[in-house]
Amino acid sequence: MTQDAHxxxxxxxxxxxxxxxxxxxxxxxxxxYSILNSVQGVLADLxxxxxxxxxxxxxxxxxxxxxxxxxxxFHSIHGRAPAIATGVKTANPELxxxxxxxDGDGLSIGGNHxxxxxxxxxxxxxxxxxxxIYGLTKGQYSPTSPVGLKTKSTPYxxxxxxxxxxxxxxxxxxxxxxxxxxxxxxxxxxxFHEAAKHEGTAFIEIFQNCVIFNDGAFEGVAGRKVRDDRxxxxxxxxxxxxxxxxxxxxxxxxxxxxPCSADEAEAWDPTRNSTAPAQLLAELDAxxxxxxxxxxxxxVDAPVFEERLNAxxxxxxxxxxxxxxRDLLYTRDTWQVD
Amino acid sequence: MTTPTNTGAELPLQQQxxxxxxxxxxxxxxxxxxxxxxxSTSAAVGNDLATLPDFPAEIRAPVGTRPGVSGFQVRFxxxxxxxxxxxxxxxxxxxxxALVVNLKDLKPGGxxxxxxxxxxxLDLKKARCATDPRQDGTLDGYRTIEIDINERVKQxxxxxxxxxxxxxxxxxxxxxxxxxxxxxxxxxxxxxxxxKKFAKKPDLVAANQTALKAGFNAGDIHEHFQxxxxxxxxxxxxxxxxxxxxGNQALSIGLVAGAQLAGLDIFLGSYPITPASDxxxxxxxFKNFGVRTFQAEDEIAAICSAIGASFAGHxxxxxxxxxGMALKTEAMGLAIATELPLVIVDIQRAGxxxxxxxKTEQSDLYQAVLGRNGDAPMPVVSCSTPSDCFETAIEAVxxxxxxxxxxxLLSDGYIANGSEPxxxxxxxxxxxxxxxxxxxxxxxxxxxRDEKLARPWAxxxxxxxxxxxxxxxxxxxxxxxxxxxxNHERMSxxxxxxxxxxxxxxxxxxxxxxxxxxxxxxxxxxxxxxxxSAVEICAGRGLSVGAVHLRHIWPMAKGLDGIFSRxxxxxxxxLNMGQMCRxxxxxxxxxxxxxxPKVQGxxxxxxxxxxxxEDLLKR
Numbered sequence: 042m043t044q045d046a047h048x049x050x051x052x053x054x055x056x057x058x059x060x061x062x063x064x065x066x067x068x069x070x071x072x073x074y075s076i077l078n079s080v081q082g083v084l085a086d087l088x089x090x091x092x093x094x095x096x097x098x099x100x101x102x103x104x105x106x107x108x109x110x111x112x113x114x115f116h117s118i119h120g121r122a123p124a125i126a127t128g129v130k131t132a133n134p135e136l137x138x139x140x141x142x143x144d145g146d147g148l149s150i151g152g153n154h155x156x157x158x159x160x161x162x163x164x165x166x167x168x169x170x171x172x173x174i175y176g177l178t179k180g181q182y183s184p185t186s187p188v189g190l191k192t193k194s195t196p197y198x199x200x201x202x203x204x205x206x207x208x209x210x211x212x213x214x215x216x217x218x219x220x221x222x223x224x225x226x227x228x229x230x231x232x233f234h235e236a237a238k239h240e241g242t243a244f245i246e247i248f249q250n251c252v253i254f255n256d257g258a259f260e261g262v263a264g265r266k267v268r269d270d271r272x273x274x275x276x277x278x279x280x281x282x283x284x285x286x287x288x289x290x291x292x293x294x295x296x297x298x299x300p301c302s303a304d305e306a307e308a309w310d311p312t313r314n315s316t317a318p319a320q321l322l323a324e325l326d327a328x329x330x331x332x333x334x335x336x337x338x339x340x341v342d343a344p345v346f347e348e349r350l351n352a353x354x355x356x357x358x359x360x361x362x363x364x365x366x367r368d369l370l371y372t373r374d375t376w377q378v379d
Numbered sequence: 380m381t382t383p384t385n386t387g388a389e390l391p392l393q394q395q396x397x398x399x400x401x402x403x404x405x406x407x408x409x410x411x412x413x414x415x416x417x418x419s420t421s422a423a424v425g426n427d428l429a430t431l432p433d434f435p436a437e438i439r440a441p442v443g444t445r446p447g448v449s450g451f452q453v454r455f456x457x458x459x460x461x462x463x464x465x466x467x468x469x470x471x472x473x474x475x476x477a478l479v480v481n482l483k484d485l486k487p488g489g490x491x492x493x494x495x496x497x498x499x500x501l502d503l504k505k506a507r508c509a510t511d512p513r514q515d516g517t518l519d520g521y522r523t524i525e526i527d528i529n530e531r532v533k534q535x536x537x538x539x540x541x542x543x544x545x546x547x548x549x550x551x552x553x554x555x556x557x558x559x560x561x562x563x564x565x566x567x568x569x570x571x572x573x574x575k576k577f578a579k580k581p582d583l584v585a586a587n588q589t590a591l592k593a594g595f596n597a598g599d600i601h602e603h604f605q606x607x608x609x610x611x612x613x614x615x616x617x618x619x620x621x622x623x624x625x626g627n628q629a630l631s632i633g634l635v636a637g638a639q640l641a642g643l644d645i646f647l648g649s650y651p652i653t654p655a656s657d658x659x660x661x662x663x664x665f666k667n668f669g670v671r672t673f674q675a676e677d678e679i680a681a682i683c684s685a686i687g688a689s690f691a692g693h694x695x696x697x698x699x700x701x702x703g704m705a706l707k708t709e710a711m712g713l714a715i716a717t718e719l720p721l722v723i724v725d726i727q728r729a730g731x732x733x734x735x736x737x738k739t740e741q742s743d744l745y746q747a748v749l750g751r752n753g754d755a756p757m758p759v760v761s762c763s764t765p766s767d768c769f770e771t772a773i774e775a776v777x778x779x780x781x782x783x784x785x786x787x788l789l790s791d792g793y794i795a796n797g798s799e800p801x802x803x804x805x806x807x808x809x810x811x812x813x814x815x816x817x818x819x820x821x822x823x824x825x826x827x828r829d830e831k832l833a834r835p836w837a838x839x840x841x842x843x844x845x846x847x848x849x850x851x852x853x854x855x856x857x858x859x860x861x862x863x864x865x866n867h868e869r870m871s872x873x874x875x876x877x878x879x880x881x882x883x884x885x886x887x888x889x890x891x892x893x894x895x896x897x898x899x900x901x902x903x904x905x906x907x908x909x910x911x912s913a914v915e916i917c918a919g920r921g922l923s924v925g926a927v928h929l930r931h932i933w934p935m936a937k938g939l940d941g942i943f944s945r946x947x948x949x950x951x952x953x954l955n956m957g958q959m960c961r962x963x964x965x966x967x968x969x970x971x972x973x974x975x976p977k978v979q980g981x982x983x984x985x986x987x988x989x990x991x992x993e994d995l996l997k998r
């Protein structure tokens with residue numbers, strides 16, 4: 042591992058500073074390249090010294106990410122990145138902790154850790170690369186694969202009903218939930234910037250193409266030619282308008298999201314108490330006649346886990362004073378033998 | 380052994396050297412509190428002590444049934460003791476179930492104190508007694524004292540204003556008062572404890588204090604007993620300051636001490652599990668010692684969060700029992716691969732699977748030493764008594780930070796919940812081993828080695844030392860991922876050697892009893908007290924028997940081979956099917972090891988060991 046000559050505390054960093062000396066070994070054409078490129082660019086823009094970043098991952102194609110980042114990094118074990126990241130962030134809240142996971146790692150083997158990190162609101166940015174397939178183990182169906190998907194382990198088609206990661210995160214009490222696409226670097230960068238600003242867990246589902254085992258899974262939604270008509274970008278405070286001519290809109294009608302003209306489109310507010318509107322928007326992707334929602338589904342302020350934990354420690358320290366080991370041993374109920 | 384002394388108008392006071400009382404009742408009867416109070420008071424009197432709680436896994440099994448019986452055995456003595464005693468001298472049984480479950484353990488001619496307030500037909504039926512044990516000969520050969528404690532408490536508390544149900548909840552303190560009278564113990568420690576415990580409920584303080592005093596006075600008034608006893612203070616204890624301590628308490632304090640000696644803050648990731656949860660509870664209260672506790676969503680998250688915290692510069696800890704160890708296994712491998720310090724505490728209990736959560740066993744030895752995927756060596760240490768947990772915890776922390784390795788600390792349910800007087804160490808005797816995080820950028824490699832083969836601990840947030848760690852095999856020079864065949868072999872040997880290097884900083888264990896001879900008893904963990912007592916008895920009988928007790932389970936002390944050489948046979952008693960014996964046979968193939976396994980969820984009785992040693996000598 043090398044140490045580049047850059048002054049690590051320097052305020053002017055570039056994308057290049059975040060590239061490690063390791064060869065990137067994803068399959069040619071993999072969506073991961075574009076995500077890596079966007080993350081490196083965004084991190085350079087945050088004004089945070091390089092040594093204050095820590096990238097944590099589990100196991101899977103996406104989880105090789107830390108090796109390609111010239112920051113502190115921890116490539117851990119399958120599904121457990123949220124727990125590792127929680128320990129890192131709690132022990133040193135000054136760090137900017139980014140977690141990289143996939144649909145298998147984060148929603149299957151590590152699903153439990155994911156929901157608990159979200160409910161606790163630990164200050165970690167979670168990038169969930171969703172390619173609806175197991176890549177590293179070479180092509181089995183995942184908890185986000187659509188029903189009927191034929192894979193190596195489902196030669197007659199998958200019968201499992203899939204998770205919708207955004208809905209799962211909303212249900213787990215996530216305070217920041219967003220969705221973006223590997224095909225749209227600008228959108229990714231915008232979302233990553235927003236996530237970086239968020240205190241607490243920022244959960245981002247990224248539609249990511251696995252060129253080998255599930256090529257084109259999101260092409261009908263996120264493909265460059267169709268995405269303007271097939272997606273609606275949820276921008277806080279902006280009307281929900283989409284279409285290559287910006288002429289289509291969405292508004293809420295009871296417990297439904299209905300199409301309307303751009304003029305009638307409702308402004309999106311991701312800060313409401315209720316997660317119901319966000320849930321309705323997340324559900325749109327099940328309907329081929331409606332656009333799939335991307336952008337920011339939820340962004341609310343809530344107490345942050347590691348801040349509260351450390352505040353408790355500080356408060357006890359303040360009231361009781363720093364603990365003295367001798368007092369732990371020599372309590373009041375001692376006796377003397379001469 | 381007993382010397383009657385004249386105490387004036389009162390009953391004769393007999394001095395006894397050592398007494399074992401077992402309190403037994405329904406799990407809702409407060410027997411653990413009663414036992415603990417008797418213990419604390421006896422500690423204050425200056426006795427040597429050992430305790431053995433025995434409680435059901437169910438929080439409240441059906442009232443009055445055999446599975447619902449909760450017991451607490453305390454041995455208090457005017458001489459130096461090492462075990463809670465093989466057989467009780469006195470059994471206090473709060474209902475028929477408590478009697479039938481415990482009577483088999485009582486010494487012949489022992490005293491039985493029965494609460495006849497819980498002795499109706501339905502009570503007998505719940506205890507599955509076809510006939511009344513008081514009348515069917517069951518109690519022949521014992522000294523039986525029948526007292527309607529329910530009624531006595533009711534009378535004593537007529538003016539308390541408490542509900543009849545709450546009144547009955549005071550009967551354990553009535554019983555305790557009676558036992559205080561019988562064994563001439565002062566009431567003040569418990570009166571004070573009650574005042575503090577129920578400070579916010581003055582009516583409960585008053586009622587329980589009244590019940591305690593009523594029980595004490597009943598000794599004088601009701602003439603149940605012809606004699607009172609006294610167990611004078613133990614005079615053979617080494618001079619010093621003492622306190623009574625339970626194993627899990629000593630372990631918690633030891634972990635804090637270890638962290639302070641290393642100059643680190645603690646991060647404990649833990650998931651509740653019997654019998655380890657008390658360490659989480661204890662450490663959660665030590666925030667002003669820089670302790671952060673995290674009750675994780677499961678055992679895996681518990682250890683992984685601790686690993687993450689260690690990466691970021693805290694002392695990562697995780698506490699569990701056997702089933703939790705199984706779940707943590709993969710993450711232990713990660714800590715080995717990433718070479719991060721971590722202490723994994725396993726309070727063993729009877730297995731396999733859920734097993735018997737409240738019963739003790741030492742059957743996680745293989746799991747600790749051998750139980751991981753790949754060649755994954757890890758130091759293992761083990762504590763032998765409740766107070767020994769303190770030093771062993773410090774030792775586990777020392778090894779973890781000095782060798783950059785996870786360390787397993789084995790305790791068990793018997794040590795965890797047992798208690799004994801602890802001679803507190805002088806603070807100056809605790810040697811610091813301060814950790815220095817790596818900061819120099821010049822020539823930095825995350826896999827550079829010091830003389831111990833430890834790698835540098837460079838924590839995130841340190842300028843210029845950005846590096847990546849992980850579970851994939853790493854190149855021994857650069858720390859980059861490597862699938863190179865020879866590199867893997869080199870790294871495997873390096874990981875093994877690093878752990879073996881711990882031998883350079885551990886002492887040879889001391890031999891107790893004969894320095895050489897026929898039988899060496901080699902124990903580890905909670906069998907220490909029984910072994911010591913057995914060897915003392917054997918020495919008294921002129922037998923050439925020595926004992927050695929292992930704190931360092933892996934690697935083992937270098938001098939063990941020499942010690943084994945001085946004896947004809949090595950007897951290995953352990954509360955499992957013979958795991959340590961097998962390990963010793965493979966490590967020391969030249970020596971003769973005899974296995975003595977016991978798997979009843981209970982510690983060894985001293986006489987069992989004496990008999991086994993005598994058998995071996997006849998061989």
